[in-house]
Amino acid sequence: MPFVVLPAHIADIEPVYDVYFEAFKDEPILKFLYPRGVDRKAHTEAMAQWWGHDRISYTIKCLNADTGKIVGMATWDVFHRPGEGNGWERPAGIPWLEGKEKERAEGVLNGMWDMREKLFGARHKYIYLSVIAVHPEHQRQGVGRRLMQWGIDVAEQFGVPIYTEASPSGLGLYQSVGFEHLSHLRLVHRQEVTGLPDAEVPLVARMPAAARGLRFREWEARGCPETYGVDGSSGAQDAGRAGCAAM
Known part of the structure; x- marks a missing residue:
């Protein structure tokens, strides 16, 4: 069965998010974000407005080339701009x-936003995998790997790392395509916030080939130099700092 990854257009919003909502229908995050269910008409209109002006996010779709049906989707946030800033702005919250x-919803998301501010802030260039979803009928058929490869290719062209939050069940897929589990960092959704048992969220990152084998933790300790400091000539003065955003 041939699968093809292409950019998603505004006309694709509804079928793209059909995949998203079907893939995550039993996951706690949807209950946090949409506790009363989803008004799909309002959601589609809001996403069309967002896609019309957003300059950071790139949503892609995976098609079954035989049927034309969208079977997977991913959104990649590319924080790469010339100059000092990378384009990151901390979200204002959940307006709906x-x-x-x-x-409760913002309590869940704040921990994720805090970690990204700690690691990258608004200065250091990186790519963030915002979401990846595969329709349950097409899981374990290589769709997720194709969607992942799109972001990896872009990160390699820019020479920047990828960072995201994984799930325990999805950790193996990330590791199979070169991500490392950032076991020195902990992000825990606490019961007092979620109403559910404490749940640790695996954090993962993938360094580009330009880093020449430098691991994320080592790069972070050097202050996240753009040249990676793999020869020890740069970044050494920042060794021991917790996170890159302090630079």
């Missing part, structure tokens, strides 16, 4: 929720 529902 209120009260306790808003507090």
